[in-house]
Amino acid sequence: MKTPHLRMFDVANVHLVALTLSLLLATACTAPGQDDAQAQKDARIAELENQVAALEAERAASGAGLKTDTTPPPNEENRSGDVGGWNAAGDGFYYRNIRFKNNADLGLCDIIGEMKNESGQDYSAVSFQFSAYNSSGELLATTPLILSNFGNGQTKSFNDMIAESLEGRFNYKISFDNGF
Numbered sequence: 001m002k003t004p005h006l007r008m009f010d011v012a013n014v015h016l017v018a019l020t021l022s023l024l025l026a027t028a029c030t031a032p033g034q035d036d037a038q039a040q041k042d043a044r045i046a047e048l049e050n051q052v053a054a055l056e057a058e059r060a061a062s063g064a065g066l067k068t069d070t071t072p073p074p075n076e077e078n079r080s081g082d083v084g085g086w087n088a089a090g091d092g093f094y095y096r097n098i099r100f101k102n103n104a105d106l107g108l109c110d111i112i113g114e115m116k117n118e119s120g121q122d123y124s125a126v127s128f129q130f131s132a133y134n135s136s137g138e139l140l141a142t143t144p145l146i147l148s149n150f151g152n153g154q155t156k157s158f159n160d161m162i163a164e165s166l167e168g169r170f171n172y173k174i175s176f177d178n179g180f
Helices: 008-026 035-065
Strands: 076-078 087-090 093-103 108-117 123-133 139-150 155-162 171-179
Touching: 093 123, 093 171, 108 123, 108 139, 123 155, 139 155, 139 171
Parallel strands: 087 171
Antiparallel strands: 076 093, 087 093, 093 108, 108 155, 123 139, 123 171
């Protein structure tokens, strides 16, 4: 089993924590008569505050690693937003051409797409977690996606079902879960 890597959201949080710690250290009390040193600390604090604000804005704009749906859904459509582009699922796996086909009468939704294995390993079975969120970031539904006999360098199509009818606009992500 592979160990998970930090995702983009986690890396941004690490940067925010590091900058916040730097900011706290920079605001430590100084001895009287150190006006020049204080001015340098004040300038550094302002610089760090700007960096934190920029990282927070970048994280908010990125959707914290979520793919964002921007088109109203007909019965079946391509929601990946990419033309031939691959999206990282983690640990060397990528997905693209994600499509959804709702069956509102049965309360089900087909999830169709392609996965690519660039992990450097062959897998007998590998599982991913599909998660759907509303525009407020609240979790709507999850389901595992499982592919068998997935060799390194191979691209496989998948078609799985989620026991929810995903109508309207929503965000989603697919992340590597486990494999052997």
